[in-house]
Amino acid sequence: MEVDNSHGTLINKSEENDFEKKGTSDPVVYQLVRVEGDGTLVPATEDDVLQFEHFLHNDEKVDLPSIEDVGHVEEFFNNDCMLLKKPDLEDGSSKLETVEVHTQKLGADLEENRLQSLDDSLSPPSECRVIHSQHSDKLLTEQGDNVTRQDNASTETTKSTVLNESCSAEKDKADACSRPVCDTSTDPSVSGVNSSMPDFSILRGEVCLDDLTIRELQEAFRATFGRQTTVKDKIWLKRRITMGLTNSYDVPSSGCVVKDYKIVGKDAKKDISDMDERSKIGLRATSLVIYPGNDGDSPSSSYYQSEDQQDSSKRVERVQIHNDEPQGNLLGKQCTNKRTRKPTKRYIEELSDIETHDSTVKISSPAKRPAHDEVLMKPRVAPFNEADSLGTIYPTRKDTLGGFSVHVPYVSRMRRGRPRKDFISFADKEPSVEPKGIQTAVEVILEKDGDKGNHLRKAPEVPVKVSSEKGHIEAVDSEGVRNLQAKLYSAVAKPKINRGLTRKHHRAWTLCEVVKLVDGVARFGAGKWSEIRKLSFASYSYRTSVDLKDKWRNLIRATKTQLPAQKDQGACPRKINPSIIPIPPSILLRVKELNELQSQGGGFTAPVKFSGQDRKVLQGKGSGFL
C-alpha cells in the first residue's frame, strides 16, 4: 500500500495514464477522506490514514467477513473517515460508499492465491470486506483482484477493503432489489448537499458521452468515480467513464452510449458475445462491481473476472455481464459454471490421436477398423446380433463393400498386418470347408487393404457374410467357419482394450544415445537390454529395452548397408537422406566389431541365431577385424 501521508490520501500505485497503457492496472485512485457533518469531504489527516491502515491490518487475519467485521468497519468509517463519499440522490444525504486500498504487489499475490484455489468449490467470500449501505444508489468502484466473491480466499492476504452494500452472493441476491438487509449500523445520513457533490444526474438514463463537453465529461467522471479529474482528454475521459459505468475494459474509444450502466450501441453485442465466450472457458466472477439502480431498473451487475492461465500469467480481464435475470440466477450460473481446466498436453495428444484414428477409419475398409473403435466409435448402422447355428451370438454391423451389403462381425483386432502363421495354417488345414463366398469376401478385403496395414490397425481377417439383393452368398453353417469364428471370437474374448490407442512419440536416436548403446553392448553384451537400459539409459526414460534391441538391430543393419563394404564396393549406393544424420563410420565399425565378436560366441552373450546368409556375410567381413 502506498500511503501518501503528505496529502492524507491512500492512492493506488497505478496512475491513470499508466492504466491506459497497461490495461490491467486499477484505473481507480482512491482517496481517503473525512466526511464532515455537513457532508463535505475533507482530506483525511495523517491520523486518519494511520487509523485506517491499522484497521486494515487488523482485519487482515480475519478469514470471513463476519457481520461484526462489517459493522466494525462501518462504524469506524461512520465515525471517522471514509475513502469515498457519495451523496444519495434521493435525499441528498452523504453516504460512504467504497473503500479500497490496493497495491500491485497485492494483486500479484492474489493472482497466485487464485491459482491455488482454482478448482475449489464455491467458498464464501472471505476477504471481501464489505460495508452495507442503506442507500439505493450505488456506485461501486473497486479493484477486481482484491475483491473476491467466489474464489477461495482463505489464503488471500488482501488488504483490500470494500465498503459496499453486499458482501456475498447471498446478500447480492437479497439486496438486489430491496437493499438494507444486513445493515448493522445506524444510518449516519448526513444532511445537506454541498457544492462538492457530483452531478449524478448526468449519469442517469442514456448517456452519450460523445455529446458531452470536457467539463461535462469531467463532471461525469466525478459522478462515476467520486473524485475529480483534471484530465482534459476527451477520449480518455469518455473511455474512463464508460469503463467506470460499465466496469468493462472492453470499451470503445468513442461512439458508445451508456444506459443504465450498460453499454448500448455499437459494441453492446460484442460485449455480450465476449462475455459468453469467456464464460465458456470457465471464468469465475471475482467481485461484484456495479449496482446500477437509481430507479430500480432491472439489476445488472458487472464482475471482474479473471481467467486463470496455466502459465501463471497475470492476465486479468474485466468482463461485463449483461443480464436481465435476477441476480440470483446470474450468480447461480456463475457458481455452477465451474472452471474448466485446460486439457493437459497428454490429454490433447490422446484426443488428437483418436481424431486421427477417426479420420483414418472413415477412409478405410471396415475390416480395418481399429479394435478400440469398438469402444470409441459408434457404428454407422445400429448393430444387431447374429447367431450362428450353435447359438453363439456375435455382434455384427452392416456395411457396404463393393456394392454388397456386408455383415461384419464386431471383433477386436488382435493382430495387425498379415494373418498369423497359425491362422493360415489353421485355415489351410480345412480348405475344403471354406466357403467360396467367404473366401471371396476376405480376399476383397485383403486386397483392399493392400499392404498399408503397417500403419493401420486392421481388424482380424474374419469370415464375413455377404448378401446382396439378388443373390445370397451365405456361408454360415459350415463347420470350418464355425471353428474359425469360434477361434477368432475366443481370441476376442480377452481383448486388450488400450492396445494401439496411443503410439509412442517418435524420438530420433541421437548420436549420444547410440554411443551409449554401443558402450552398453560392449559392457553387458547384446541381449542384455534390460541391464543396458538400467545402467546406461537411466536418464532416457523413454527408451525401453525393446527400443534398445531394435536400435541395435538397426545399427547392425546399418553396418551392412552404410559401411563401405570392402568387398562389394558400390553395391548399394543408396541415396543419402540429408535430413538423417548418418552414424559415423567409426561407431558403425565398433558396432560391427561388437556384433561379430559377440555373435561368434567369443563373448559372454547368449548365442545369436543367424540365417545362413548372415553368417556367411558376417564371417566374411569379420575376419578382417578379428
Next chain:
DNA sequence: GTTAGGG
C-alpha cells in the same frame, strides 16, 4: 518381465 523376431 524380458527378449527375439516379424512387421
Next chain:
DNA sequence: CCCTAAC
C-alpha cells in the same frame, strides 16, 4: 515403433 511368441 508395434506386436506377438517364447521364455
